[in-house]
Amino acid sequence: MAFLSERDGGSLASNAQVIELIDPGTEGHLEFIRRAHQRSTAAGLDTTSKVDMAPPPSSALKELIEKNNRLKSCALPFMETLYEQVVNTHSMVLLTDASGTIIESLGDDDFLVKAQKVALAPGVTWSEEHKGTNAIGTALIEELPTVVHGQDHFLDVNRFLTCSAAPIFDPNGVAIGVLDVTGDYRSYHRHTMGLVRMSAQMIENHLFNSSFQDAIIVQFHQRGEFLGSVVEGAAAFSPAGKFLAANRAAMVQFGMSANALKSHTFSSLFGMPLSALIDHYRTCNPIPLILCLHNGNQVTARASLGSVGRGRIFDSVGLVKNHVEPSVSQQPNQVSLKSNTTCQKSRHLSSLKYLNTGDPQVAKIIEKVGKVIDKDIPILILGETGTGKEILAQAIHNDSPRADKPFVAVNCASIPETLIESELFGYEDGAFTGAKKKGSQGRILQANGGTLFLDEIGDMPISLQARLLRVLQERVVTPLGSQKSIPVNLQVICATHRNLRDQIATGHFREDLYYRLHGLVVRIPALRERTDLQKIIHRILENESHNPRIRVSPEVMKAFTTHAWPGNIRQLTNILRTASVMTDEAETIEWDHLPDDFLDEWHALRLDNKTRQADQAPAQPEENLHTAPASAPVASTRPQFSVRSNFSMQTKIAAPPRNNAPAFPSKSRASAFEVQVHHRPGATPKGSGLDQTFSKFREGRFDSWTHSQKLANREELAETLPQAPRFREDSYDTRAYDARAQGYLGSRQATARAPVDNPINLDDLESRAIQDALETCRGNVSAAARMLGISRNTIYRRLNSK
Known part of the structure; x- marks a missing residue:
């Protein structure tokens, strides 16, 4: 097995390989320890060698700590957090420098006595040359997370210990120390290594950010929810776009080592100029972005501009210079050029x-x-x-x-x-x-x-x-x-x-x-011709929405994917931007969040398509439309609705087409269905709207929902629209039939208790009334709602329940 350095991004050890190396008892771990023992033997040690217990001079210890003060100050908060996770487990947390010399320790009092017996104290070196195979020294040589448990230690005196260590790398990929948890071998837990690795990586990220405060830092990950976590990638660039450094997570995502990355720029790694990123963060909300890596992988990213964002710029050798604002004496065209978007x-x-x-x-x-x-x-x-x-x-x-x-x-x-x-x-x-x-x-x-x-x-x-x-x-x-x-x-x-x-x-x-x-x-193909609409929607939401978790409901997504999109991506972007604002704190865009004009357009285009399909169907002889027996099956060419609601319906009026209106087909042909109605003998139809329509049913004169009268203008249309129907309870023989309870209207013979064949359901009647109103109003949902005396949302819900 090839043992890989965890900082060697070009051939980075996979997580599975690392787990095999650090899990005691596995074949990989045994081979790993065997090689470490061979190095200890080659260093002139044997298993019975004495441990050097001599403490270092206080002056030397002070000098050592001052030399590594930056590492210690960055690591101490994370060491304290790690210690809180392992407290009362007969363990201690250790931090060493690049040579394996301990510079800081935190531990349980009951274990410190045992630790002193093997010199687990600041100033003592735990390299393999001095202490044989141990987690600290072996991790420095292998540059990998290391577990040395019990008998895995080379020296007999150390075999009561269990040690889990992870190397700490600086932004240039050089190992500068080790974070270690050491304890009694009887208290070993395999999850300790995970805590140590995570803490070491957090220390590295903290060092990285503090080292490049003036640089442009791009933080990214293939999964947006991991931004801000310990596993996010971070890469630093100069204002000119030159690559400066990257953390280990970034090297993994780039698939390159630190040395290989030195020849790259921001543009070559992310496929876009750095100036575009800077302009975005200077003029837009700093929301996460979708970028494409050089290897084709897409990542969610965010950036901090460092000194560029604070108004300072770098010269050609990277030194910070004061930013000079444009002078008033500049030519007007130069100033306008900079201010012209x-x-x-x-x-x-x-x-x-x-x-x-x-x-x-x-x-x-x-x-x-x-x-x-x-x-x-x-x-x-x-x-x-x-x-x-x-x-x-x-x-x-x-x-x-x-x-x-x-x-x-x-x-x-x-x-x-x-x-x-x-x-x-x-x-x-x-x-x-x-x-x-x-x-x-x-x-x-x-x-x-x-x-x-x-x-x-x-x-x-x-x-x-x-x-x-x-x-x-x-x-x-x-x-x-x-x-x-x-x-x-x-x-x-x-x-x-x-x-x-x-x-x-x-x-x-x-x-x-x-x-x-x-x-x-x-x-460029129109949006309706493209196969990547859902991906475009997700990307627009990621860039335009205030909520990075916002999504489109399945029902709305289905409508989007079937819409014609006459305004293409520009229209889609504006609709999603508006809808995302309307959601407030919700994370799903529903029908109620969409703009009214889009809903009107969607229903109008959908209605136009259905009408064209109906026009292409074989025509039924006209005499059959009027003389069809009551028992004939009702044509079901319009949506059926399962939602029932009490609402008033009014007579459909054929509106004159506008000169500049879209070329929607005329809806003047007769509807191929008849309605049977209860009517008390001798009752006189009253009012307008459905009262008059039902009167036609009773007299057998009904042949279409549409009047043949052509109105001259919109004002005449408004004056002619009938009022909501007024039903009188005494107009119906409630003893013969309760139409509301049974869900349909019978024929005139129902008064004589005659059987009714194939009565029309109220759902069908309501459905067709809505559809005819939409046809009359040429797809204008608001006008159709006013005609029927119902709300627009009622129409939307019924159409969507198809």
């Missing part, structure tokens, strides 16, 4: 690896982009609004050699046509009326050396397209009012939701510019 490095913590969330289409895009990312090839990103075109552009910039240069985003559709030329190309003093006194640099020059992202390039005025083409071809820009052309070196990424070929055909886009931009063309 479009010219700052994006706060999106994105890299290409970070964007790969499992969808094969996105993975293919990332693969293509990765091949041209360091080449001078223009990139054109196509996709619907809200699919994340700018996020992809930012990720390309972050992974490119230009990552430390500006990323300037320009939305060509949002800048007025009269201003876009000066915004892009800049201008000289006096170039036009109202121009700034010292002119303006322009977005293209601001992006010099970095990346220029032209969003919605299809909306750029055609008059400016020729000037942009010259910039791309000749790599020079001429500000307005200037005769001087300024060379520029930049990467150009464009994006649009339009079909540029159609724009060319209609004369709105230059063909020569199209082919100049047509380097690598990628299309």
